[in-house]
Amino acid sequence: METKELYREILNEHNINPLHKKPLEGATHSHDGINPSCGDNITLNLKISDGKISDASFTGSGCAISQASCDMMIDLVLGKTEDEAKKLCGTFMKMITGEVSQEELESLDEAAALQDIARMPARVKCAELGWKTMKTILEKSGADRDATSSGTNNSHC
DSSP: OOHHHHHHHHHHHHHHSOSSBSOOTTOSEEEEEEETTTTEEEEEEEEEETTEEEEEEEEEEOOHHHHHHHHHHHHHHTTOBHHHHHHHHHHHHHHHTTOOOHHHHHHTGGGGGGGGGGGOHHHHHHHHHHHHHHHHHHHHHHHHHHHHHTTOOOOOO
16 A cells, blocks of 8 residues: 555544544543634643643544544544643644654654645645644643742633
């Protein structure tokens, strides 16, 4: 099987049979992500405990790329620390802009199937939607934790 065909198969599987597209009871963090140029919209839900992503899901609708990308992202970050998830997010963004090393690319596992999206500018925002939404959650989570440790709690998740 050719590499492009394999990547297409991975993308289709995550779009047609997403493992993580469902509500998540007990989510500690949720954030809506919207791609107005395409109409994609998701709500990403994370359950973060002891600095690790212990569970995650998404709901919403959109094109195959946005939905599959979000599902692959969740597969990748489950069980990871917030810092590890942020690093993977940075690696994914580097991949989309074509600035990723082979070693970094391998760390993305199935999400590397979206590497060719860099050649389709109109689809980049679709692939990035879940990742940018997660980044927003993780940045807010870190800021809330910093505020709590300094005596102020501004948590709005």
